[in-house]
Amino acid sequence: MADRKKALLGMSPGELKVLATRLGMPAFTGGQIALWLYKGHVTSIDDMSNISKANRERLAEEYEVGCMPPADSMRSADGTVKYLFPTCGDKYVETVYIPDNDRATLCVSSQVGCKMNCLFCQTGKQGFEGNLSAADILNQIYSLPERDKLTNIVFMGQGEPMDNIDNVMKATEVLTADYGYAWSPKRITVSSVGVKNKLKRFLDESDCHVAISMHSPLHEQRAMLMPAERGMPLADIIALMHNYDFSHQRRLSFEYIVFDGVNDSPVHAREIVKLLGGLECRVNLIRFHKIPGVDLHGADDKKMTALRDYLTRHGVFTTIRASRGQDIYAACGLLSTAKKEQELR
Numbered sequence: 569m570a571d572r573k574k575a576l577l578g579m580s581p582g583e584l585k586v587l588a589t590r591l592g593m594p595a596f597t598g599g600q601i602a603l604w605l606y607k608g609h610v611t612s613i614d615d616m617s618n619i620s621k622a623n624r625e626r627l628a629e630e631y632e633v634g635c636m637p638p639a640d641s642m643r644s645a646d647g648t649v650k651y652l653f654p655t656c657g658d659k660y661v662e663t664v665y666i667p668d669n670d671r672a673t674l675c676v677s678s679q680v681g682c683k684m685n686c687l688f689c690q691t692g693k694q695g696f697e698g699n700l701s702a703a704d705i706l707n708q709i710y711s712l713p714e715r716d717k718l719t720n721i722v723f724m725g726q727g728e729p730m731d732n733i734d735n736v737m738k739a740t741e742v743l744t745a746d747y748g749y750a751w752s753p754k755r756i757t758v759s760s761v762g763v764k765n766k767l768k769r770f771l772d773e774s775d776c777h778v779a780i781s782m783h784s785p786l787h788e789q790r791a792m793l794m795p796a797e798r799g800m801p802l803a804d805i806i807a808l809m810h811n812y813d814f815s816h817q818r819r820l821s822f823e824y825i826v827f828d829g830v831n832d833s834p835v836h837a838r839e840i841v842k843l844l845g846g847l848e849c850r851v852n853l854i855r856f857h858k859i860p861g862v863d864l865h866g867a868d869d870k871k872m873t874a875l876r877d878y879l880t881r882h883g884v885f886t887t888i889r890a891s892r893g894q895d896i897y898a899a900c901g902l903l904s905t906a907k908k909e910q911e912l913r
């Protein structure tokens with residue numbers, strides 16, 4: 569790890585021009601490097617063939633592209649594929665490719681583990697092992713075998729994106745900028761439990777869709793399920809959301825895992841309607857994917873449907889999200905590289 573070179577992936581043309589100048593090259597070489605990275609998808613500096621050999625060698629003394637192929641993969645019966653990607657910090661993260669008719673969504677990770685410690689989440693059980701660099705986040709796309717089939721990206725893998733906002737913003741910039749992948753921000757959704765100040769910064773500086781993990785409309789219960797509620801209560805998140813326009817391109821959704829006998833009562837349903845009144849948004853009900861050692865159970869289909877219908881009838885558009893990749897532990901909240909990290913220690 570000590571002698572690992574710095575990654576070019578994640579740098580903007582402006583940053584690459586500064587770098588080129590520092591290394592004694594013409595500034596335009598920075599622009600050429602950006603083209604090789606984001607349009608050419610080169611895997612090695614040596615492949616940047618319109619840059620002189622001397623300059624490529626100079627660059628390669630300190631830098632590398634920063635891409636690494638997946639170290640492992642598992643395929644679900646439903647076509648979902650879970651990849652294990654190495655990171656620049658010599659750790660591993662999981663990424664899930666989810667094909668669905670004419671859509672193909674990639675669920676990317678933003679951290680190794682997570683420090684938010686939500687009661688129901690296997691990534692939370694792993695604890696926090698480090699932030700991903702912008703290169704690590706982008707590599708999950710850059711080195712994905714199905715890269716060219718992707719239609720959507722969701723930051724719903726390991727980690728809390730707001731807790732690594734600088735690198736998440738750098739990565740979404742490359743994905744949406746003309747110099748980069750030139751994707752519309754409406755193909756990207758960033759999911760968060762809500763982190764004070766960071767969420768506001770994200771809303772101010774990004775046009776990507778936002779998903780908020782709600783899971784309970786009641787303060788004490790949400791805090792029991794999700795300690796992050798103590799740092800940024802749901803009421804504050806919703807108050808903040810009222811300052812932004814979600815009626816056009818940008819979409820706001822709330823994720824709600826339905827736990828049997830915990831958050832599926834009429835009181836909860838009424839509270840959700842009250843809280844979300846006047847806000848342009850939708851609710852996605854999620855099935856609980858059981859994790860070991862946690863005494864929570866998913867509500868059955870009948871209860872999920874009843875909650876969906878109640879919310880929709882009361883003006884909150886609600887859908888039930890299909891679970892994908894459960895057989896390979898790739899479904900929401902099941903990602904963990906704890907075992908892999910232990911093996912490496």
Ligand SMILES: C[S@@+](CC[C@H](N)C(=O)[O-])C[C@H]1O[C@@H](n2cnc3c(N)ncnc32)[C@H](O)[C@@H]1O
Nearest residue numbers: 689724727728759760761781823856857900901
């Ligand atoms: C793993 S998180 C990553 C993004 C961000 N940290 C968050 O919590 O929104 C993505 C989604 O998975 C949900 N999730 C976590 N554990 C789950 C589980 N065991 N079953 C179903 N969904 C789960 C989260 O609540 C969140 O809505």
Ligand code: SF4
Nearest residue numbers: 682684686689692727
């Ligand atoms: S649900 Fe999200 S915030 Fe909570 S522990 Fe899991 S990854 Fe972290």
